[in-house]
Amino acid sequence: MIDLADVQAAAKRIDGRIRRTPVVEAGPELWFKLEYLQHAGSFKTRGMFNRILTGNPPAAGIIAASGGNAGLAAAYAAHELGIPAEVFVPVTAPAVKVAKLGKLGARVVQEGSEYAEAYAAAIVRAGETGALFCHAYDDPAMVAGNGTIGLELPDCDTVLVAVGGGGLIAGMLAALPDVAVKAVEPVTSCALHTALERGEPVDVSVSGVAADSLGARRTGQIAFDLAVSRKIESILVTDDAIVEARRRLWDDHRIVVEHGTAAAQAALLSGAYRPEPGERVVVLLCGANTNPVDLAM
Structure with missing residues (x-):
């Protein structure tokens, strides 16, 4: 614990x-x-930095699923650390958050109508690419x-x-x-x-x-x-x-x-x-x- x-x-x-x-x-x-x-x-930027710095991400970078804020934190931290980031968000994510994700350099994928569906898609993608999956909260x-x-x-x-x-x-x-x-x-x-x-x-x-x-x-x-x-x-x-x-x-x-x-x-x-x-x-x-x-x- x-x-x-x-x-x-x-x-x-x-x-x-x-x-x-x-x-x-x-x-x-x-x-x-x-x-x-x-x-x-x-x-979430605090947690995301700690997750990435302890996770030894591979060349493929990191993947996160988010309603918006965890994705923004992942994109910001990855940008600051010089690693790729891919963020899955539901189609219902606020436009202000989606736009900012792009500005931070993350690849944005909109999937499903709520966080749980974006999360499921992100898990599949992480398995395909080998990227470090960064859970939004249960890590x-x-x-x-x-x-x-x-x-x-x-x-x-x-x-x-x-x-x-x-x-x-x-x-x-x-x-x-x-x-x-x-x-x-x-x-x-x-x-x-x-x-x-x-x-x-x-x-x-x-x-x-x-x-x-x-x-x-x-x-x-x-x-x-x-x-x-x-x-x-x-x-x-x-x-x-x-x-x-x-x-x-x-x-x-x-x-x-x-x-x-x-x-x-x-x-x-x-x-x-x-x-x-x-x-x-x-x-x-x-x-x-x-x-x-x-x-x-």
Whole structure:
């Protein structure tokens, strides 16, 4: 199981390649971790660098499947390391993410209507080419790299983390053994919540405004095992709450994030999570690969 030592080793490995993103005060006993300012627009760049640097990729380079952000991280890291990258995304991936993938030099293949179908096609392609497959979330090196965010937080009692496949929350659980880490998921895409209810990872249906980044059909085994060992809770938020949180982050703080990122703040604004008096809370704002034209709507 991934632990703090793995995260600390990852931090040394990727030092100088990633940004140490800022933390800003957002209210009494409330802070935002601005990870959306990371290279390629999301936390996944940390994990992807760690995965590639520990994976010894062959001449064929790397292959990743993604709703968008893991692909962007793979393309960016591969470009910086001078290796080829091929990224499979569903046809429903936001155009802003697909366009940026091309700009980063990755070969982009659109396959299927959701992440699971793009993933299946990427696995086949990796077998054909021999390229290093970089899982978007259920990989020890990815998880450890993602967890390096936790080493940059102020003293706090609680961290709210938006969850899709679980690669981020798994890293945070590993990095913060003495902090309460809370999962936040959309009602319409809640793979971890369902797994905790059923006692094992299972396939779920995915839909809603945040499905492009939080729409994993099944939670990762690493995330599930860590969540069970820590007995964490998964908080559910509605699409309406996510949309409102994203709008409020812009209106109140001039922060532009994608819907999946806004899910973490939605837990607070909607009252789905109510901190105790004096509880020090960090909201992890993890990704900004979005089209901002609808922020004022």
